[in-house]
Amino acid sequence: MTLVRRLASVSPTVVFSFFNTEASNRVLFAGESCNNILAYDVSDGCIPSTEGEETLMPLVERVNMFLLVAEEELRKGVGVAERDVGVKISCIVTDAFYWFCGDMAEEMNIPWVAFFNGNSFALCTHLYTDLIREKTAHLIGSAEETVDFIPGIKSIRLADLPYGVVSGDLKSPVATMLHKMGRALPTATAVSVNSFQELDADLTKSLSSKLNKFLNIGPFNLISKEKTSVKFDEYSCISWLDNQKERVVAYICFGTTLTLPPHEIVELAEALEETKTPFLWSINKDSHKHFPKGFLERTSANGTGKVVAWAPQEQVLSHIAIGVFVTHAGWNSVLESIGFGVPMICRPYFADQHLSSWMVESVWEIGLRIKGGSFTKEATCRALEQVLSKRYEKIEALKDLAHKAVASNGSSDQNFKTLLELVTAATVHTKPI
Structure with a gap:
């Protein structure tokens, strides 16, 4: 939502159709007054509880149920948005988790811009999941083992790799989603992250060689004007x-x-x-x-x-x-x-x-x-x-670099301008994103 607000605020003639679950939209849009962001509810896949009954379903189970219906729900939502606004969608900007949006964008002949809201090191491990699994197959049960073959990452313990790469139920809906995401992201028009490239220049260089366009556009907390008073x-x-x-x-x-x-x-x-x-x-x-x-x-x-x-x-x-x-x-x-x-x-x-x-x-x-x-x-x-x-002198140095990155003409500021051009390039008149 922070990313959408940033894009919408500098693109007043573009309509951004925002798809989310009803419960989340209700919170995010309470008091919302941005005229070019239209909220659309999609089902979370869960069976509605009886009136007054509190939902006690475990989070993982709720996530799994949502993933079962996510693609179908988003496709339906896109159709509703296009009928509402009266023109075809010109770009899809999604959470990187929704790998299937790459297929949707290809079918519609429009750009797919993925946003990964975790750290870039995690993104890297998901991009190279197949390589990691192949190289560590003989190390099953050796969580303390350190590996150094992942491009952009000098060394890391297997125990510190994110869930779904080599640990956990690799056939679970979440692990499957992450695996498919890693395979699909190289086809995206661009992949953006909430970080700044000076945090790890070598990793930024490595990811830039793997993806069509890799854009650090954060840290968001230093950009957002919505500071808590x-x-x-x-x-x-x-x-x-x-x-x-x-x-x-x-x-x-x-x-x-x-x-x-x-x-x-x-x-x-x-x-x-x-x-x-x-x-x-x-x-x-x-x-x-x-x-x-x-x-x-x-x-x-x-x-x-x-x-x-x-x-x-x-x-x-x-x-x-x-x-x-x-x-x-x-x-x-x-x-x-x-x-x-x-x-x-x-x-x-x-x-x-x-x-x-x-x-x-x-x-x-x-x-x-x-x-x-x-x-x-x-x-x-x-x-x-x-x-x-x-x-900790190094955190002071990183603090300075983070603030410089989001300042005018800083690396993140320039990357955001590039992202904005990608997202709005196909919009000639008022169109939904």
């Missing part, structure tokens, strides 16, 4: 941070969908108290029951800790008091941390988070992964002390 800081996180010393606070957040196992909540909490580290922890209220007895009362009373249900993350990370970001290493969080020059302690869960964590620690050297892969009191104490006592 302090007036929406309902838990007064910023005013609390204002009373803390510089670069001493640990900001802890694992996104909106992930929850730490109860025993890890205990270990992390005990480490914070043991090291006397000031902290701001964003965690759902239901998880409070797992805190050590008296933890909330003690840390609140002595002013060393603040636990909230939600925090304005960009504002928090930009605050001078923040010394480390304890994160799941989701790509958006990593980019935000780089954009504000905050080193990380990573506790990855799934998808490309292990890969992002490896890059943070071993490639960019702007933080570390929690030893052993999960929080223990001992490992967390050591990690907090190490990160908060060290000056």
Whole structure:
């Protein structure tokens, strides 16, 4: 949606038909007032629940059901959009996951522009999945083995490759989708990513040789004008941070969908108290029951800790008091941390988070992964002390490069202009995208 808004804002005569599930559109377009973005609902493939019944279906199962109907639903949606606007669609811009859109674009004789919203290293592994599987077939069960034959990636542990490349159920709907995506993307007119090419020039060069046109157009968080205002800081996180010393606070957040196992909540909490580290922890209220007895009362009373249900993350990370970001290493969080020059302690869960964590620690050297892969009191104490006592000069350098990339005539700014030309080239009059 951020990408569509950027394109639409500088192309007022182009109509962008935005396809999404009804539940997601309802959130994204609440109060939306962009005249040239038209929202269209597609089915998520799930059987509607009875009125008032909460959907308790596991996320993976819901994703699998959506993938079964996604192509059919999008094809129907395209037909509806064309009838609404009165002209044929001139370009398809999609999430890279939807590999079948390459076939649709070829049938319609129009460009297919794919957007990959993960890190470029993950994209690379999906492009070379067949090569990786062929070269590692004899290493099954050797997760700690390091390989160095993937173009653009100097070396990486098999354990850090994204789900669906060599680990997990390789015949599952998600793994199948990722595999087909990797095979289809070289046919796309262009592939864009939420990153900046200076983050890894060698990888950018490698991907540019594999794809028709590879465009780094981020980091989005440094471009978006939709910054969260302090007036929406309902838990007064910023005013609390204002009373803390510089670069001493640990900001802890694992996104909106992930929850730490109860025993890890205990270990992390005990480490914070043991090291006397000031902290701001964003965690759902239901998880409070797992805190050590008296933890909330003690840390609140002595002013060393603040636990909230939600925090304005960009504002928090930009605050001078923040010394480390304890994160799941989701790509958006990593980019935000780089954009504000905050080193990380990573506790990855799934998808490309292990890969992002490896890059943070071993490639960019702007933080570390929690030893052993999960929080223990001992490992967390050591990690907090190490990160908060060290000056991470490399993240300051990457921060500067990220800001230069999105500035006028920076690499990401120029790449976005190229993308805009590709997307709007076939539009002479008002047409849908």
